[in-house]
Amino acid sequence: MAYSEKLLDHYENPRNIGSLDKNAEDVGTGLVGAPACGDVMKLQIKVGPDGLIEDAKFKTFGCGSAIASSSLVTEWVKGKTIDEAETIKNTDIAKHLALPPVKIHCSVLAEDAIKAAIADYRAKASKKDETREAAE
Amino acid sequence: MNAIAQIRRNDQPIYLDYQATTPMDPRVLEAMMPYFTYKFGNAHSRSHSYGWEAEEGVEKARAQLAKLIGADEKEVIYTSGATESNNLAIKGVADFYKDRRSHIVTTVTEHKCVLDTCRHLEQEGFTVTYLPVQQNGLVDLDVLRAAVTDKTVVVSIMAVNNEIGVIQPLAEIGKICREKGAFFHTDAAQAAGKIPLDVEAMNIDLMSISGHKIYGPKGIGALYVRRKPRVRLAAMIHGGGQERGFRSGTLPTPLCVGLGEAAEICMKEMDGEAVRLTKLRDRMLKGLNAKLPEIYVNGDLDQRIPGNLNISFAHVEGESLMMGIKNLSVSSGSACTSASLEPSYVLRALGVEEEMAHTSLRIGLGRFTTEHEVDTAVGELVHHVTKLRQMSPLWEMSQEGIDIKSIEWAAH
Numbered sequence: 432m433a434y435s436e437k438l439l440d441h442y443e444n445p446r447n448i449g450s451l452d453k454n455a456e457d458v459g460t461g462l463v464g465a466p467a468c469g470d471v472m473k474l475q476i477k478v479g480p481d482g483l484i485e486d487a488k489f490k491t492f493g494c495g496s497a498i499a500s501s502s503l504v505t506e507w508v509k510g511k512t513i514d515e516a517e518t519i520k521n522t523d524i525a526k527h528l529a530l531p532p533v534k535i536h537c538s539v540l541a542e543d544a545i546k547a548a549i550a551d552y553r554a555k556a557s558k559k560d561e562t563r564e565a566a567e
Numbered sequence: 568m569n570a571i572a573q574i575r576r577n578d579q580p581i582y583l584d585y586q587a588t589t590p591m592d593p594r595v596l597e598a599m600m601p602y603f604t605y606k607f608g609n610a611h612s613r614s615h616s617y618g619w620e621a622e623e624g625v626e627k628a629r630a631q632l633a634k635l636i637g638a639d640e641k642e643v644i645y646t647s648g649a650t651e652s653n654n655l656a657i658k659g660v661a662d663f664y665k666d667r668r669s670h671i672v673t674t675v676t677e678h679k680c681v682l683d684t685c686r687h688l689e690q691e692g693f694t695v696t697y698l699p700v701q702q703n704g705l706v707d708l709d710v711l712r713a714a715v716t717d718k719t720v721v722v723s724i725m726a727v728n729n730e731i732g733v734i735q736p737l738a739e740i741g742k743i744c745r746e747k748g749a750f751f752h753t754d755a756a757q758a759a760g761k762i763p764l765d766v767e768a769m770n771i772d773l774m775s776i777s778g779h780k781i782y783g784p785k786g787i788g789a790l791y792v793r794r795k796p797r798v799r800l801a802a803m804i805h806g807g808g809q810e811r812g813f814r815s816g817t818l819p820t821p822l823c824v825g826l827g828e829a830a831e832i833c834m835k836e837m838d839g840e841a842v843r844l845t846k847l848r849d850r851m852l853k854g855l856n857a858k859l860p861e862i863y864v865n866g867d868l869d870q871r872i873p874g875n876l877n878i879s880f881a882h883v884e885g886e887s888l889m890m891g892i893k894n895l896s897v898s899s900g901s902a903c904t905s906a907s908l909e910p911s912y913v914l915r916a917l918g919v920e921e922e923m924a925h926t927s928l929r930i931g932l933g934r935f936t937t938e939h940e941v942d943t944a945v946g947e948l949v950h951h952v953t954k955l956r957q958m959s960p961l962w963e964m965s966q967e968g969i970d971i972k973s974i975e976w977a978a979h
Contacts, residue, residue, distance in 0.1 A: 434890075442890060448958045465976030466922030466961055469884055469910070473960035490960040494886035498958065 459552025628827020732875025
């Protein structure tokens with residue numbers, strides 16, 4: 432199977448590997464996939480006071496395409512608002528990395544991961560609002 | 568070893584996939600060459616010296632191959648390879664004896680060509696028992712004994728598994744089959760030339776052999792068919808009645824000669840080669856174990872051919888690992904099935920968890936593998952496994968003491 436140069440670059444020099452504090456209020460964590468299926472992605476975003484994603488980190492268990500897809504997504508979300516980040520489509524990821532047809536599911540998983548991280552961040556934020564209201 | 572220079576060019580990756588195929592031994596090629604050129608006759612031509620010369624070549628090779636497995640040369644027929652041999656053996660006896668016996672016994676870890684043949688026969692009305700294997704990959708003899716009945720026509724159990732290299736207890740299986748009056752067929756594609764095989768001592772009635780797994784040419788194989796007591800087969804390819812009528816068609820003389828030569832070399836060098844390969848395999852395993860925690864060998868390590876390792880590198884997905892170790896040619900699962908994304912059915916049959924099966928590599932060592940290559944391979948594997956673990960969320964969780972099984976994963 433021939434992989435694109437962009438994909439190989441992300442696999443060999445993955446961007447933003449690592450972890451953020453999952454308990455921090457300004458961090459959203461998405462953990463998607465399943466070990467039994469051979470793909471697990473953990474994607475985290477840190478949202479600044481201005482509402483922009485100021486940092487993103489990932490860790491992925493999966494094939495080279497899965498690693499490249501998650502690495503790419505962390506690059507794309509940085510500097511975006513969470514609403515903007517939410518519009519990232521798996522087809523854009525697949526197109527950018529020229530994923531072969533059998534690897535399209537990797538891009539789907541990356542989209543799921545960013546959505547899950549955003550959902551986690553939003554859940555934390557609304558919980559924070561509730562506690563504040565309750566305190567008032 | 569000068570031969571290595573002829574086998575691998577310097578710009579090629581290190582070949583560690585000897586269970587998929589083997590390079591042809593230069594000595595085999597040398598024996599074949601005349602039969603591609605001036606000894607080009609049809610081995611079945613009786614009226615001139617071209618034919619006689621070719622016939623002499625294929626018959627010498629038949630004797631060389633027979634000697635490797637303790638058979639008589641009259642009991643060896645040429646085929647296109649182990650897939651055809653397996654098809655002919657199982658379908659051939661099933662069809663011939665179908666009025667008396669209509670049950671077949673095999674195992675779940677057989678090669679696809681045996682399993683698929685059995686599936687086909689099920690559609691034809693035969694019943695097939697697929698025996699499980701134990702955690703070490705070996706068949707449980709009591710389970711086998713219980714499965715074979717007076718309706719069983721053939722028991723087909725591979726001698727050595729292609730993914731995990733484990734050696735089945737052939738003599739014991741043969742004994743059970745003989746007691747029960749069922750034929751014993753063994754797919755010996757991965758075993759011939761690597762471990763001693765004796766069709767008499769092991770009570771083997773049918774045995775499949777492949778040329779390209781024993782440093783011979785591709786496109787040739789053989790089927791051993793016992794003459795005393797006689798095993799009868801319905802032919803699949805009809806024609807001029809060559810090969811005792813079991814397999815018509817003009818013999819590919821150069822390939823037959825190559826197969827014979829390959830068998831003879833294997834026989835002469837088997838003992839020394841086993842010692843050398845065991846040393847190399849131990850060296851590799853020791854090297855990996857010294858630097859990498861949480862790696863597991865799949866399949867029995869003692870009842871195993873020397874040239875095979877199948878290792879799970881916990882929390883590192885096999886395909887991504889293969890992408891990293893660009894300079895090493897290995898496989899994840901068997902080459903026949905690695906196009907699919909399913910984890911190996913052989914590993915699953917051993918009870919290896921699905922997530923662990925996704926982390927496994929098959930590493931095959933062989934005649935042209937050097938100590939230097941093994942050391943290079945260890946270095947690359949250690950480097951890439953470590954790197955991929957650094958980016959694996961599962962590794963991170965296991966380091967934090969989180970039980971991965973305790974998490975509710977959404978299957979996708």
